[in-house]
Amino acid sequence: MRIAAVAAHFGRDLDRALRKIAGIVGDARDAGADLLVLPDATLGGYLSDLRHPDPNSLPPGLAEDSAEIQQVIALAGPMVVCFGYAEAVGQQLYNSALCVSGDGVLGRHRKVHQPAGEALVYAAGETFEPFDTPIGRLGMLIDYDKTFPEAARALALDGAAILACLSAWPASVTDRASRLPQDRQSRLFDLYDCARAAENQVVWASANQTGVMGGLRFLGQAKVVGPGGDVLARTSSKGGLALAELDVEAETARSRRILHHLQELKPAAYQGLR
Incomplete structure (x- = not known):
């Protein structure tokens, strides 16, 4: 399988x-990609200020059956x-993601965890639910969720x-470095990508915005990470496509052959998580 993160x-x-x-999509198709992961806020962009979002400059809200989403499906x-995209439900917006193929919507996710002033704009999602696709069972997260x-x-x-994981992950707002690779948020973005893959022994596809939106400077650093936490392909802070080819089932099984983290959990010991 070929997996591409943007x-x-x-x-x-x-x-x-x-x-x-x-x-x-055309470039990914030419490269033989089976899965393409685009960033958070692909349709309409992200917020321009995390601490004090401008109510007059918000992403356009779209319904799931909107013409724009139908065009992406096609x-x-x-x-x-x-x-x-920014999902409109009545007067409420959600920071949402869709997983689609030409046959329609395969799965959906509303961002659960909200940083800084995002809660002033978006309602929060409540669940993490995977879904079946033609390439296997898949789950989605949106930036701060990871x-x-x-x-x-x-x-x-x-x-x-x-x-x-679809992100609009910016450089540090409070402690900005002169160069993006040295930024604290750049280090954390990479750390979370690799840790979440290794902890769960899964394949992780991480997409991110680039460039600038208002006062936010986005990191890029899209990547595909294997179930051992190894980066198989990545981009820089500029635009690009991280493309990796692997046998997901075989690599996942190999990573779990001796140490199977999910089977070896001890839920009774984690009482504080209730």
Whole structure:
């Protein structure tokens, strides 16, 4: 199986985003990708300020049956594609992700964990639920969700062998480094990607925004991580496609042959997590 994770910039312009998605999907298809993971907020961009979001400059809210989402479904064709958008439900917005193929929606996720002022704009999701796809059982998380080990663990325990994490992860807002690779958030972004894969012995596909939105500078650093926590492919802070080919079932089984983390859990010892 070939898995591709994207580093790219997406802003408010939906028509431009759809043209960019079409180009990326075409490149991924030419590369033989079976799964393509796009960043958080692919349609409409992310917030421009995490501490004090501008109510007059929010991502456009879209319903799941909107023309824009139907266009992404049509573009996907036989490929499995994950992408992020601002989901409108009545007057409420969710920071959401969809997993689609040309046949329609395969799975969905609403971001559960909210950093800083995101709760001023979005309602929070409540669950982590994997779903079956043509390439196997898959789960999704949205950026800050991956900071919490329980999120990825819940998906892995429910049978997900591939976890897709869609991010709009910026450099540090309070302690910005002069160069992105030296930024504290850059280090944490990579650390969480590798740790979550290794903890759960799953394949991890991490996509992220690049460029600048208002006061936020996004890190890029898209990657595919194997079930041993090894980075199989990655991009830099600039746009690009991280593409890795592996046998997910065989590699997952190999990583669990001696030490099987999910089977060796001791739930009775974790009373504080209730």
